[in-house]
Amino acid sequence: MQTAPSATSPRRRHDLDRRNLSWYVDKVVQVLVFVGGASAIVFIIGIFVFISKEGYGFIAHTMDVAEFFTSPRWAPTSEHNPTYGALALIVGTASVTGLAMLVAVPFSLGAAIFIAEFARGKTREILKVMVELLAAIPSVVWGFIGLSILNPLIIDLFDVPVGLGILNSGLILGLMAAPIMTTIAEDALKAVPDHYREAAEALGATRWQVTRRVVLPAARNGLVAAVLLGVGRGFGETMAVLMASGHSVNLPTSVFDSVRALTATIAAELGETAHGSDHYSALFTLGILLFVVTFVINLTADLVIRGIRKK
């Protein structure tokens, strides 16, 4: 960078008012970085205000809170009896995310422990790249896999009427959430200082003993946070769940039943509803519900990472 010669002279310290190019660059970068940092806050508040405003009409006038949380009948476009029961949608999202976590937690924690504690050299590098590649697969591609590969496979294997449901979307979502959980869990394990491991090894512990007795307890907060962020990912995922869950308003009684997720309902219906109608703002109310749940999960994960719950 071209600067004035005086900028490098020792007298600069006494001449506080001298503003050269570097000084301006510094100020501009400071402002830009501040705008970047503040924008996150502006956006989150803006989004919350927007969805609250759009959902307000429904919450204030039409919404029957008891019906919303306890009725499984979601029929917003019924001619004579429009009903806004979100129970089946909430149960749908929860059951798919629950199964996804059953799939993802063992896979991702296992992968993280292997990468961080056992793998060495090239193996570890290749594995890390592979896990990151897995995270780069677009969700619509996962949805296609659910629709065209898992669906016939589940029908054949279990002789069920339709292969789109909790099992299908739970497996897909588990595989989608696993890479991000692996990466965060691995970071948590890496953050455990090496002298913990060295001390344990000096006492004669095997590598698994070191991992189980020393590293895992020390990294516990980070691991919990990894799982919680995976849950948040599961709640928010839309496209893959829309395609693999069967998109059916239904209180499931088995893992083969089709269900419908909150996110998928918004995605499928919002495009064709008239602005300002009850249906439109009811969909935004679902959005508020999702926003609040995901916000609480992420906040909890953040607090856990910061170790506030550390004893």
Add this chain to the structure above:
Amino acid sequence: MRIRVLVLSVSLLLVACGGRDVSRTMNQNKGSDTLVNVAQSWAEHYRDKNPDVVVAVSGGGSGTGISALINGTVDIANASREMKPREIELARKNGVEPVLHVVGYDALAVYVHKDNPVESMTLAGLAEIYGEGGTTTRWSQLGLEVPGCGSDEIVRVSRQNSSGTFAYFRSAVLGRNRDYKMGSNDMHGSKDVVDLVEHTPCAIGYSGLAYATPAVKMVPLRREEGAEAVLPSVSTALDGSYPIARPLLMYTRGQPEGAVKAYLDWILSDEGQAIIAEKGYAPVGTLGR
């Protein structure tokens, strides 16, 4: 499909904006997913004949097109259902008087898996399968044994509740005051319904006739018990013998004028109607008789 349409309309827009010839006129055309393939084909053929007029087509559903017409952002809205009284009221409030044009007819076909032995169904029988409170949940109740469907359960494939096809099937089959049974698989497009039925032996679904493929079977329908069973086709939709056929509509803002009028007149001409017939819908006008 929706994405393809979007890409197409964006590229049309770019062509329209980038062209040096400023005298080009643009017709904005948006709406029904049922009509989107035809609308796109019309736009392409029309551009070949009249390079000065560009028609930008996008889908999104009847409701989307009608909303856009109400808000004044499109010249022509495609719809597979009529505007609701409330929508017309909203449009008038915005100073838009919607004018309806019938541009073709579509038979709504009932699809089952190709191995399904069903020979025909009545509208009342369909209502028992799809309607709230209906008691038909198993194929054996209809006296059928469907190969590959060990569970015997009828998998109902339907559409998302904001689509025009969903609303039309409800009024034509279930009746105005009956709702759908909860728990159907609500697909997000006409083609998705056919795709799911193709891969699911237990399934039954409804979608436009134009989306039929050799991999699925269409069920001949009877208006009532004892009436003749009619297969959906262009001719049975036209002569009214097939019980669930609906007009396909285009709405304009007021009586069409200028470029919009020229475009609509061309659509209703034999040349335009030959294109809709080729896509699997029933034409109107002299071709239809």
